[in-house]
Structures are given as C-alpha cells and as structure tokens.
Amino acid sequence: MTTLPAKTEKKLGLVIDLDTCVGCHACVINCKEWNTSNYGAPLSDVDAYGPEPEGTFLNRVHAFEVTPEDGGCAQTVHFPKSCLHCEDAPCVTVCPTGASYKRTEDGIVLVNENDCMGCGLCAWACPYGARELDQLAGVMKKCTLCIDRIYNENLPEEDRVPACVRTCPAGARHFGDLGDPDSEVSKLVAERGGIDLMPEQGTRPVNKYLPPRPRDSAAASGARLEPVAEEPKGFLAWLDKALEAI
Template sequence: MTQMALVIDLNVCVGCHACVTSCKEWNTSGEAGSLADFRPYDDDPSGTFFNRVQTYETGEFPLTDTIHFPKSCLHCEDPPCVPVCPTGASYKRKEDGLVLVDYDRCIGCKYCSWACPYGAREIDEKRHEMTKCTLCSDRINNEALPERDRKPACVLACPTSARLFGDIHDPESTVSKAIRERGGYQLMPEWGTRPSNHYLPRHKTESTSCGGGACSCKSAGDAQDVSIDAQLERGQLNLASAATRA
C-alpha cells in the first residue's frame, strides 16, 4: 500500500515560514476553500493554518541552540481522528494513505481534534468546519501541472530543501532512503498512531563564543566552500533557491 508523507530535515530548516505562507496561499485558493483570518494585523490575530513552525531555544547560555520545528498533520497510518468522526467526514484515502476531510459531511463537532494527540486539526471559525493538511492532494495528482510541480506547496517553497515528499513504503524512494540512512524518526510513536511524516534528527555541532579554542569563525584558508555549486552538490539548496541567489 502506498503511503505518501513528508520527511523534514531539522538540520537545515531555518524557520523562514515559507512553507506556512505557501500552504496558506495554495489551500485558500484550492479545494479547501477560503481559510479564515481574524484580526490579522491586531494584537490578538487568529486564523486557520494547515502548517505551523514552532521555534524554541535549547541549552543554557552561552551554549544555546535555536530549533525550528515545522508541524502539520502527520497522516498517521492508524489515525485516531477517523473512527471518532460521527459523520464519516474524516477518512483515510486508500490509494495514497492521506487522511482527508469531506467538508460536505463535516459538522464541526471537534471530535477529531480532541482525538488527535498532535494538535494537527484546526476548526475554521468562519465555516465551522474542521480543516487540516491534505499534503496538497489537489495538487500532487493534478495532471494539468508539470510533473515537477506535483508536490505539496510547502515542499516546493522551502529554500533549503528541508522538506522531502514521497512514498515511505517504497524502499527505493528518496524519503525512505533518508529515513533509513539518517535515522528518521516519528513524532510521539508511543501513541501507537504510526505517523507517516518523519523527522531527520538534528545533529549537534560544536559551538563556543568567538575567540575560543573551538571558535566557529575560521580563517579564509580554512573556510568551508559556500558556493552555490558546492551547496547544490551537498543537497543544501534546491534549484529554486539557487536560481534566486544567482
């Protein structure tokens, strides 16, 4: 059985929120409908988003690290949100494993949001319907688009290629290889939901204050090659980002 999913590399996510804004733009104009925003420029903004980036700091000064953690629906293989839905609006699509919502059947009871241990569901306050990430189901199967564009909007928008998309049940897919070779892990596997989305663990780097023996500032002769070609070869940039920088 095919199971499409995201694999997110926490090493290269810079918290730019390009995934958040591209997701909002595509889904507002797509099958999901108009996603509500209330008081967007006031002190207490509120709105419907399928994808969010949480940013927090770890460690103790001066040895601290900032981590950006994107989170959306994990498209669980055993989704607890589906069996609790009283109208059958929440369902798991057999052909690709995506967990979706039939808006015509949703009554906004919020049972699915209470059942989801990841807080991945959001009620649209204007439509009174439950919404969530669809992995751009109306995009990835759209034959009117060039094949290279048949990916979730967040994947195409990421300037550092931190987001990978593919079939995790295909051992030869890019996502499966990344999980296998780089220790990809599921979020809160103890809940038994078998999340499809995976994260590539963040690797700690030695960091001290400038001037120390292990200072990250290096002489010009020892500086790492940061040319566009070198970064592309290491997989640190996608083509869209390279074109922008060029």
C-alpha cells in the same frame, strides 16, 4: 465508514529535516495561499487587521531551544508541524459523521467537508494539533498533502509536490512514498535516523523528522585556544601599574 484501512498501497508523506530548516515560515505562507484558494472552504482569518489577528493554518513553525544535559551550548531548532498522516490515525476513528477518512490508495488523511458537522472531536483526538476548525466555515481543516497538486496533470511536473515542499528555500522538506523502502525519502530516513513524534501515543505517523546532526562541542573537542598572555606587557603593563598606583 471511519474505520482505518488495514493497509494502504502507498504511504505518501513528508520528511522534514530539522537540521536544514531555517524557520523562515515560507512553507506556512505558501500552504495557506494554496489551500485557501483551492480544495474545500478557504482558510479564514479573524480580525486580520485588528489588534488580535488569528486564523486557520494547516502548517505552523514552532521554534524550540534544546540544551544538552552535559551543559553544552543550547541550540535553536525550527520545527514545522502539520498533519503526519498517521497509520493509526485516531482522528479518523472518532469521527461520528464519516467525514474523516484515510485513503487506501496513498494513505492521505482527508476531511470530506460536505459531511463534517464541526464537532471538533477529531482535533481533540490528534496529539499533534494538526487539525483546526475554521471559525467562519465551521468545518475541520487539515493538511491534504496538496492532493490537488500532487496528481494535477495541468501543472508542470516539478510543481506536483505539496506547496510547502515546493516553496522551501532551504530544501528542508521532502515528499515521497514512505511505504517504498527504495524511495528517496525512505533512504533519507534510514540514513539520518528519522524519528516519529510522540511515539508513545501509538499513532504511527507516516511523516518523519530528521533530527539535527550532532554539533561539535568545545568541551569535547578540546578546541578552546590557550590564552596568549596572562600578564600585561609594555605600554599596558605601565598603564596597569599607573592605575594601581592612583
């Protein structure tokens, strides 16, 4: 049944540090590479070498510009976005076939592709755009939190994390149990004031985002240097006068 479990034993998820992400898209590429060749239908591309290429991705990196209200300097924030494995996942309860479910043991939200009829209602129910209907396979694709890596004992231990986390060269992505207050990820969220995306939607995401730390601002710190000279002297003063005279 596509009802949500009242409680999950673990809350596996990602913590994404917006201060550290450099927007290199390595997580996007490694996600696609791993997930197109492992669990479920491949992530297809359409018109891959033509003028309008598009395809299915489980993780995409947006870039936003944030401008402080007090007129300070704008800053660029790279913003990776994938399934947040919500505790109140609306995508699960709308599913008519029972294909979408949330696992009781670790809270991962998955799609059973053998049951999915490709109606797309779960993608409509998700506020975050985390689900994409594969155009060739006709079934719904979403982040599996690399379920085929994290429990895979055939892989070396350091590889038993989601592909996006493993590949991130900046260390902006962290994986762990957010239901355990003593886990590294929970401590990170507590320390940095991790936030939920669109809390008003009531989805209670498991994944958290660490907001960029406050930037120094020139106006607040008084760091602006005094001008060393208002009036030109020497050769420049002569040049100034000479040009005035012409």
